[in-house]
Amino acid sequence: MLTRVNQKNGDQLSILGFGCMRFPVKGSNIDVPRAIAMIRDSIEKGVNYFDTAYFYHNGKSESLLGEALSGGYRERVKIATKLPPFLVKKLENGKKIFATQLEKLQTNYIDYYLLHMLTDKPMFDRMVNLGVMEWLEDLKKEGTIKNIGFSFHGSKADFEAIVQAYPWDFCQIQYNYMDENNQATKSGLQLAASLGIPVIVMEPLRGGRLVNSLPEKVLKTFKSYDKERSPAEWALRWVWNHPEVNVVLSGMSTEEQVEDNIRIASYAKADSFTEEELFVFDKVKSVMQELTKVPCTGCGYCMPCPAGVNIPGCFSSYNEKFLLGSKLAWWKYMQTLGAMSEKPANASQCMECGKCESHCPQHIPIRKELKAVRKEMEGIFYKPIVGIGRKILKIK
Structure with missing residues (x-):
């Protein structure tokens, strides 16, 4: 297992991080024995970064990870x-x-703590105004x-504003050859690195869609160079080829995925692709x-929009569908541009000012x-649904 050094604190982090939101399941519940075995096996083989969240697996991911890391694995x-x-x-x-x-x-400290899924600068500003950042600093x-x-799902402009608004210890972005x-974009990745901020990458395979949903013409393009290399390997290596990336998270659901990754x-x-491989991409x-x-x-030249529309974000979800x-494109659109953003940023906000x-x-x-x-993403x-979501989450 290769490692890369966290430039801020010297941690030797495995370049592969275990994303804990896609454990194997039995029915609607986590397959506990399999998940624990996969976690411990990955540790024995060099994985030392595990990413979970309060909501993953309906709130059960953290408990599963805590159980898996008992018996000496936590350290x-x-x-x-x-x-x-x-x-x-x-x-x-x-x-x-x-x-x-x-x-x-089952621990008394957290190594890497994130504000989850910031979508815009006002969301971060609200955390500052509530005293959350000051509290986190006291805990540190x-x-x-x-x-x-922080982890991020929003526009390039908002990422740039957030990443420069606070002396972050690290950030987490969605990044792959489609994104x-x-x-955050490639320039956002490079901006974070230039500020000395370690970058954790999520969704290197777009939730598996860069493996299971690729157009036939793309598959043929990859195979024309190497018949044996899988789409997953192409995609993961593309991200790891960036020296600015510290860790790439993969939500692994099977023993085979753990082994292969x-x-x-x-x-x-980093920087190991040949000119021929880069040309394939x-x-x-x-x-x-x-x-x-x-x-x-x-x-992002179209931004900021006077009406608050996240124009690149709207087109990204639309194109992905x-x-x-992707059956999840609508959910992503609703979640990041409507239900969970501090201010709605969906296409309907457009005032057609031009x-x-x-x-x-x-x-x-x-x-x-x-x-x-x-028309396509905002049905009746x-x-x-967005209104109910914002009401439940108490977002005005």
């Missing part, structure tokens, strides 16, 4: 878990959640938290662009395309 690994900002209406809420997490994880001083970070120009992580060094991206509904590169046949179009280097008729997004149930 051999780094635990990352997360505080959900949308549940923190006052500081006391956060303190109760954190106490519960320590109990579930006493050693209960070792590192303070090089989406969300550890094999790949034993030799996937150029061809893959070209195929993807041919099949993409809206030719948005995620450059058609390109990868300001964005004058800045678009791709000359996309943005107003027209946002109407298409709204969209607003009621």
Whole structure:
């Protein structure tokens, strides 16, 4: 297992991190014996970074991980878990959640603690105003938290604002060869690295869609170079090829996935791709662009939108639905642009002012395309569901 050094604290982190949101299941519950065996086996083979969260597996992921790490395993690994900002209406809420997490994880400290799924700068500002960051700093001083970070799902502009607004110990972004120009983007990755902030990457396989839902033409492009290398190996190595990345998380559901990912992580060094391999990805991206509904590169020149629309985010979810046949694209759209963002950023917010179009280097008729997004992604149930979600989460 290869490791990379956390440039802020010197931790030697396995380049493969175990994402604890896709454990094997039996019916609707975690298959506990299998999951524990997989976790312990991965530790024996060098994995030392485990990422969980308050909500994963209906709130059972942290407890499972805590059980798996009992008996001497806890001291051999780094635990990352997360505080959900949308549940923190006052500081006391956060303190109760954190106490519960320590109990579930059977530990008295958290190595890497994140604000979970920040989608925009106002969400972070609210945490500051509630005193959450000051509280986390106190926990860090006493050693209960070792590192303070955040995970992100939003626009490039919001990522840049958040990552520069606080002296973060680390950050976590969605990054893969499909998302090089989406969300935090490659420039966001490079910005974080330039600030000395370690980067943890999630969704390197887009929840498996870069393995199971690729167009046939893409599969043929990969096989034309190497018939034996799997789409998963191509995708993981693409992320690890970036020297700015410290750890790549993989939500592993089977023993075979653990074995294969550890094999790949034993030799996937940064800057190790040949020119021929990089050219394969150029061809893959070209195929993807041919099949993409809206030719948005995620450059962000259209932003900020006066009406608050996350234009690149809208197009990203819309394209994903058609390109990868993703049934989760609608959920992602509703979650990150409507239900959980501090301010709605979905296509319906568009006032058709046209300001964005004058800045678009791709000359996309943005107003027209946002109407298409709204029609496809915001059916009759969209607003009621988002409204209920925001009411339950008490987001105004």
